[in-house]
Structures are given as C-alpha cells and as structure tokens.
Amino acid sequence: xxxxxxxxxxxxxxxxxxxxxxxxxxxxxxxxxxxxxxxxxxxxxxxxxxxxxxxxxxxxxxxxxxxxxxxxxxxxxxxxxxxxxxxxxxxxxxxxxxxxxxxxxxxxxxxxxxxxxxxxxxxxxxxxxxxxxxxxxxxxxxxxxxxxxxxxxxxxxxxxxxxxxxxxxxxxxxxxxxxxxxxxxxxxxxxxxxxxxxxxxxxxxxxxxxxxxxxxxxxxxxxxxxxxxxxxxxxxxxxxxxxxxxxxxxxxxxxxxxxxxxxxxxxxxxxxxxxxxxxxxxxxxxxxxxxxxxxxxxxxxxxxxxxxxxxxxxxxxxxxxxxxxxxxxxxxxxxxxxxxxxxxxxxxxxxxxxxxxxxxx
Amino acid sequence: xxxxxxxxxxxxxxxxxxxxxxxxxxxxxxxxxxxxxxxxxxxxxxxxxxxxxxxxxxxxxxxxxxxxxxxxxxxxxxxxxxxxxxxxxxxxxxxxxxxxxxxxxxxxxxxxxxxxxxxxxxxxxxxxxxxxxxxxxxxxxxxxxxxxxxxxxxxxxxxxxxxxxxxxxxxxxxxxxxxxxxxxxxxxxxxxxxxxxxxxxxxxxxxxxxxxxxxxxxxxxxxxxxxxxxxxxxxxxxxxxxxxxxxxxxxxxxxxxxxxxxxxxxxxxxxxxxxxxxxxxxxxxxxxxxxxxxxxxxxxx
Numbered sequence: 147x148x149x150x151x152x153x154x155x156x157x158x159x160x161x162x163x164x165x166x167x168x169x170x171x172x173x174x175x176x177x178x179x180x181x182x183x184x185x186x187x188x189x190x191x192x193x194x195x196x197x198x199x200x201x202x203x204x205x206x207x208x209x210x211x212x213x214x215x216x217x218x219x220x221x222x223x224x225x226x227x228x229x230x231x232x233x234x235x236x237x238x239x240x241x242x243x244x245x246x247x248x249x250x251x252x253x254x255x256x257x258x259x260x261x262x263x264x265x266x267x268x269x270x271x272x273x274x275x276x277x278x279x280x281x282x283x284x285x286x287x288x289x290x291x292x293x294x295x296x297x298x299x300x301x302x303x304x305x306x307x308x309x310x311x312x313x314x315x316x317x318x319x320x321x322x323x324x325x326x327x328x329x330x331x332x333x334x335x336x337x338x339x340x341x342x343x344x345x346x347x348x349x350x351x352x353x354x355x356x357x358x359x360x361x362x363x364x365x366x367x368x369x370x371x372x373x374x375x376x377x378x379x380x381x382x383x384x385x386x387x388x389x390x391x392x393x394x395x396x397x398x399x400x401x402x403x404x405x406x407x408x409x410x411x412x413x414x415x416x417x418x419x420x421x422x423x424x425x426x427x428x429x430x431x432x433x434x435x436x437x438x439x440x441x442x443x444x445x446x447x448x449x450x451x452x453x454x455x456x457x458x459x460x461x462x463x464x465x466x467x468x469x470x471x472x473x474x475x476x477x478x479x480x481x482x483x484x485x486x487x488x489x490x491x492x493x494x495x496x497x498x499x500x501x502x503x504x505x506x507x
Numbered sequence: 508x509x510x511x512x513x514x515x516x517x518x519x520x521x522x523x524x525x526x527x528x529x530x531x532x533x534x535x536x537x538x539x540x541x542x543x544x545x546x547x548x549x550x551x552x553x554x555x556x557x558x559x560x561x562x563x564x565x566x567x568x569x570x571x572x573x574x575x576x577x578x579x580x581x582x583x584x585x586x587x588x589x590x591x592x593x594x595x596x597x598x599x600x601x602x603x604x605x606x607x608x609x610x611x612x613x614x615x616x617x618x619x620x621x622x623x624x625x626x627x628x629x630x631x632x633x634x635x636x637x638x639x640x641x642x643x644x645x646x647x648x649x650x651x652x653x654x655x656x657x658x659x660x661x662x663x664x665x666x667x668x669x670x671x672x673x674x675x676x677x678x679x680x681x682x683x684x685x686x687x688x689x690x691x692x693x694x695x696x697x698x699x700x701x702x703x704x705x706x707x708x709x710x711x712x713x714x715x716x717x718x719x720x721x722x723x724x725x726x727x728x729x730x731x732x733x734x735x736x737x738x739x740x741x742x743x744x745x746x747x748x749x750x751x752x753x754x755x756x757x758x759x760x761x762x763x764x765x766x767x768x769x770x771x772x773x774x775x776x777x778x779x780x781x782x783x784x785x786x787x788x789x790x791x792x793x794x795x796x797x798x799x800x801x802x803x804x805x806x807x808x
Contacts, residue, residue, distance in 0.1 A: 198708055219714040231709040235727050245713035294713065
C-alpha cells in the first residue's frame with residue numbers, strides 16, 4: 147500500500163532527454179495506467195520509481211518519503227517486465243519462492259509453501275509448479291512472473307507492458323485477471339502500455355505521455371471525452387477522433403480547406419470560440435451520423451465490418467472522416483451519403499497550439 | 508551431408524581450368540593432415556602400446572621380450588609411483604582451485620563498467636601468452652632466496668621457496684596459477700557477460716542480497732562455461748612437466764610426467780615407461796569423462 151509522487155522529474159541519457167519536468171500523483175490503491183507511444187519515456191518513469199534508474203532532476207516520493215537514496219530492494223516494489231525475466235534453470239515453484247527465500251526475509255517454510263500455493267491458485271498455474279520455466283508458453287511465463295510479483299506483498303506493483311508479447315485472446319483474459327487481482331489486493335498498480343484499449347479498460351486513472359511529458363491525466367472517461375489536446379485526441383480511441391481544420395462563422399462550423407459547413411448552433415460553447423479564429427474541430431466517429439436530410443454530402447470510401455458496428459471512412463473532397471454506424475446500416479463503397487454531427491460532442495482545439503479550448507480555460 | 512556443405516568450384520577459376528574437381532581440392536587439404544596425424548600420433552600410440560607389454564630398453568641392442576602384464580602389475584604395485592600420483596593430484600587440486608578462484612574473481616571485478624577495461628583485460632592476458640620455459644626461468648629468479656624480488660617485497664628474508672621440500676610444490680603451483688588464471692578469467696568473463704542484465708534487475712526488485720543473487724543466479728548460469736575451463740586446466744595440470752622440471756628438482760615435486768621422463772630417458776626402461784604412459788592416459792580419459800558427464804548434467808538443468 148503506497149502513495150507515489152513524482153515531482154518535477156527529468157531524466158537525460160547523454161544528450162538525449164527522456165523525461166522533462168514530470169509530475170505524477172498516484173493515489174494509494176489506485177490502478178494507474180501510463181499510456182504513450184514507444185520511446186515516450188514510460189519505461190524510464192517506471193524504472194525510476196523502481197529504483198533502477200536515478201532521476202537527473204526532481205524527486206520521487208513513496209508515502210511522502212523522498213526515496214532518492216533507496217535501492218530497489220528497500221523501495222519494496224514489484225516489477226513485471228515484458229520479457230518475463232524468469233530465473234532460468236529453476237522450476238515454476240522455485241521461481242515463485244525466490245523472493246521469499248533469502249535468509250533475511252525469515253519466512254517459515256510452511257508459510258512459503260502456503261503463499262506459493264495460494265498465488266498459483268489465483269493465477270491458475272498450479273499444474274505447472276514443478277515444470278522448468280523454459281518449457282512454458284508465453285502466457286504461462288507471464289503468469290509466473292506476475293505470480294512472483296504478488297507472492298511477496300510489495301507496496302507497489304509496477305508493470306512494464308506485461309501483456310504486449312501475448313496473443314490477443316490471452317491478452318484479453320489476463321487483462322481482466324490483472325484488474326481482478328488489483329481489486330482483490332487493493333494495492334497500488336502502475337501499469338505502462340502503448341495500447342490504449344488496455345489503458346481505457348483497466349485504469350482507474352490514465353496518464354498520457356508524449357515525448358517525455360505528461361500531456362493529460364484523468365479518468366478514462368475524461369481522457370476520451372475531453373482530450374486536452376489534439377495529440378491525446380488522435381492517440382486515444384479506435385478509430386481516433388476526427389480532426390478537421392476550420393473556423394466558426396455565424397454559429398456554423400466552416401471547414402476551410404474542405405469547403406463544407408456543419409451547424410454549430412447550441413454546440414459546446416467555450417469562451418475562446420470567437421468567430422474567425424483558426425480552430426480544429428474534433429468529433430468522435432460515433433458522434434458522426436448518416437441521415438438522408440443531413441447537411442453535407444460525402445462518398446463512402448471504405449467499410450470495415452466489426453460485427454456490432456461498421457466503421458465507415460467518408461470522403462469529402464479529398465479529406466477522410468471516420469464514422470461509426472450500426473452494423474445493419476446498408477452502405478456500399480462509392481455510394482453517396484449525407485452526414486451530420488452531434489454539435490454537443492464537438493471538441494474545439496486551437497489551431498496553433500493544438501490545446502483544447504476547454505482546457506485553455 | 509559433406510557434399511551438401513561443399514560449394515562447387517567456379518567453372519572459370521584457375522583450379523577448374525587445371526581440371527581439378529572439388530574432391531581433388533578437398534583431398535589436397537586433408538590428406539597431408541591425416542598423414543601427419545598417423546605418422547606422429549596414431550602410429551607411436553599403437554607402437555608404444557605394443558612396447559608396454561615387453562621389457563624393451565632403447566639403450567641396449569638386446570631384442571625385446573614379451574612379458575605380458577608384468578609391467579602394469581609392477582607399476583601399480585610400486586608405492587613410489589603411487590606417491591608420484593599423489594603429488595600430481597595435490598598439484599592439480601591446488602593449482603586448478605587457485606586458478607578458478609583468482610580467474611573467476613578477477614572476471615567478476617572486470618565484469619562492470621570500469622575505465623580502460625579493454626586494455627586491462629589484454630594486459631591481464633599476457634602471462635598466458637608466454638612460453639612455459641621462459642616463465643619457469645624467470646620465476647626461478649623471482650623465487651631466489653638471496654636476490655629474488657618476492658622475498659624482498661614480502662620481507663621474507665631468505666625464505667627458501669624452491670629448495671624447501673614442503674614449499675616447492677606450492678611454489679610451482681603459484682607460478683602455474685599466475686600463468687593460467689587469465690585463461691579461466693577469459694572464459695568466465697564470456698560467461699558472465701552472457702547473463703542477461705534484466706535477471707539482476709529482477710533479483711534486485713525481489714530484494715535478493717548480493718550473496719543470494721550470486722549463488723542463485725550468477726553461478727548457475729556461468730557454471731557450464733566455468734566447467735569447461737576447469738576441464739582444460741585439469742588436463743593440463745595433470746600432465747604438467749616443464750614448469751616443475753625447470754623450477755625445482757625436489758622429490759616432493761616429482762609429478763607423474765617427470766617420473767615418466769626419468770623412467771624413459773634416464774633409466775631407459777622403455778617398455779615399462781610405455782606402460783606408465785598408458786596408465787596416465789587412461790586416468791586422464793576417465794577423469795575427463797566423469798567431468799563431461801557432469802557438465803552435461805549441469806547444462807541440462
């Protein structure tokens with residue numbers, strides 16, 4: 147159980163800057179997901195909390211204590227890595243026992259056995275206990291390394307893309323399992339991923355990291371519906387938010403280079419949204435809908451059938467727009483359709499800075 | 508298999524123009540080696556096996572008489588031969604254990620980020636490159652009781668290293684350790700750098716102490732390559748001759764190969780020395796086999 151804080155943390159490797167002025171606050175018992183592309187600095191953040199790297203600047207606090215001089219062992223964290231890092235030559239049981247065995251731990255053999263068995267039951271790896279780790283499949287290995295983390299009851303769990311090397315089915319299964327484990331243990335989890343689906347489905351809170359900076363922190367709902375800037379808007383969501391350049395003219399959204407207009411009357415009014423200011427209109431695909439009397443005509447460029455729904459790519463002039471429609475909608479490629487949007491759901495971004503007008507205040 | 512590995516000659520090459528096939532070229536390379544091996548290794552090996560059953564003396568014109576297993580029987584019942592074996596065993600243990608401790612220790616020290624690591628490694632390898640005879644000669648000077656630098660540095664006065672019967676064997680072993688620790692170091696270093704870094708990080712996270720990490724992670728992973736180093740060094744130490752012969756002539760340093768040399772070329776008991784050579788050969792084969800079996804077991808784990 148622990149509360150983690152990063153204050154103004156920066157990290158440079160030689161002349162490469164991995165993290166700049168990072169501030170992070172992870173509450174006790176929270177499932178926090180750090181989301182970002184490869185090279186955004188997620189792993190570095192994790193390793194600094196674990197004590198495997200030292201920050202070049204700034205401080206790391208665990209339960210309010212500055213842990214700058216603490217080694218990895220003293221911080222009492224558990225780390226699950228993408229590459230499993232099981233100890234070779236040992237059986238699954240020996241791997242699970244490893245963190246409990248050192249003499250200084252002073253844990254009774256009965257207690258060790260009981261704990262290992264309980265963890266094996268939780269992760270459903272009881273039948274593998276006496277197997278050597280090199281005879282396990284990827285999913286089994288990752289369960290064992292998660293097991294080695296939870297067997298010890300650490301203060302914080304750090305997970306570095308633990309699911310990304312697994313196949314889709316298993317990833318889904320382990321995702322739910324991990325979330326369950328976290329809820330049962332009530333422990334602080336910091337989970338790092340580049341997969342926005344993982345972030346949205348597991349996190350109590352999500353922090354979006356871009357080029358070594360935290361762009362936005364919030365609940366998955368906030369991140370999805372109220373992105374702070376165009377980066378978050380285009381990174382989170384599948385398909386991502388549509389972003390169209392334009393400006394407001396007399397309560398209508400005029401898409402400048404694309405030459406079409408959409409009504410914006412009663413739309414999400416924000417103080418900075420003055421007429422004529424260059425803006426980017428952001429609209430989620432599910433808030434774009436087809437209607438015979440709708441104001442704009444487009445052609446269906448592509449259809450992706452996802453079972454429950456269809457994702458259409460609409461072509462207006464030479465720009466593309468995604469729309470999610472119910473699967474029963476009958477459309478064909480190159481068919482002309484008319485579409486509209488839900489003006490309440492539109493997010494306005496400043497063209498120059500890319501920052502949402504709501505966040506700019 | 509062999510033909511699949513061989514590449515066909517470029518039809519435009521000079522060899523092809525001379526009408527040589529792949530097979531001819533292969534034979535050109537291989538036959539001289541095989542002939543050399545047969546003449547200088549296989550033939551003497553078999554020939555000496557024959558002599559080991561006779562009372563042949565290379566120094567006398569008398570014809571060799573077949574004596575059956577008499578040579579072997581007498582050798583294996585000779586307490587002096589057994590004391591030679593005991594000396595050899597003591598020497599092997601002291602020198603190989605010393606080399607492993609020093610070599611592996613230095614490898615552990617070098618297996619981290621230190622400045623001038625490459626240069627340091629190369630310098631440490633130098634003793635291994637020297638000739639045995641040269642090493643023997645200058646260590647004899649180093650050990651010298653009246654002007655040797657060892658006594659001078661350690662402040663031992665005129666301590667007798669080589670003429671002291673109790674010390675001489677250790678003195679030879681120390682020289683051998685100095686010369687061959689770099690070999691163990693080199694192999695250990697290769698093994699150590701192959702241990703994935705994330706395992707150490709995982710162990711640190713799992714709050715394992717440095718001792719625990721060393722015995723549970725480092726050692727098991729380096730064990731196979733360390734075993735290979737030990738096999739090589741044991742075989743070499745078992746048949747050691749030059750160092751001991753050059754450094755000292757104490758009876759306490761008469762390892763088995765010196766006994767063999769004396770028997771063959773000073774006492775001219777050619778037949779009997781052939782038998783002794785065979786006993787040594789069988790022993791080395793046996794020890795090596797046990798090692799290899801154990802090594803495979805270590806690797807399987």
